[in-house]
Amino acid sequence: MSLEKNKAVVNRFLSEVFNQRNLTVIDEIVDANAIDHYKQGLTLWLILGAFPDFRISIKTMIAEGDKVAVISTLYGTHQGVLMGIPPTHKPVSIVKADIFRIANGKIVEIWQNGDYIGLMQQIGAIDVQRLTYHLQVAPEISNKTQPSVVATQVKGA
Template structure:
């Protein structure tokens, strides 16, 4: 692994700790470019770039104030970081217009970040949104 790849992995670890686990959105611009291209925008109508990302993180932290993201695996290759994660938290605030349920959730996902000049410039993601909604009782269980 190159020095740059190791630095990128360290940056993603710090990003997860500060943004997801500490809800420290004041430092988001230290990790993400202003014009980040997010290929999995979670909510329609949000502004592009870092402001849309900031609103998404704020909404999730309001909905899950005890949120915790655990990095399960991380691979660096060139300017890309792939990381598999587990999210856990208790729904204590509204989410996408739905009232809080008080229910705990655990779901997983995989993100791919493209890095440039020590920041995240592009993101692709796949997460178990349906599983989260089922755990909250907002979607019917399978069957």
């Protein structure tokens, strides 16, 4: 397939499946044996359930060989449960970088990378100031000299 046709497959996947919620085209666009290298559990169903107004805005799309790279921004409002976190109704936006491999006009492999820590921060699931404090204090604690012998009896007892 040409580079433009490969880009069209990915564009169709992002616009029709995600933005238009047309799940009937998945079999036309994604191979039944496609491999998703992202193992963190944020599946399409999880995202659409937690962010029913979720949208993808493609910022950059580059094709080379059988691969298409996409930089995008995801927008939505946290309106459903996300990994046990109840809805906060907070708006979120995160940047993603994905690579799709295309064969025979279908997506056969996907590599995903997104700012999911930023997403969790935006919905209040992660307190960055507290986390930063603990990351700064942890080395100080671990660098303290530990006694080589720990007393097991108190003198005079």
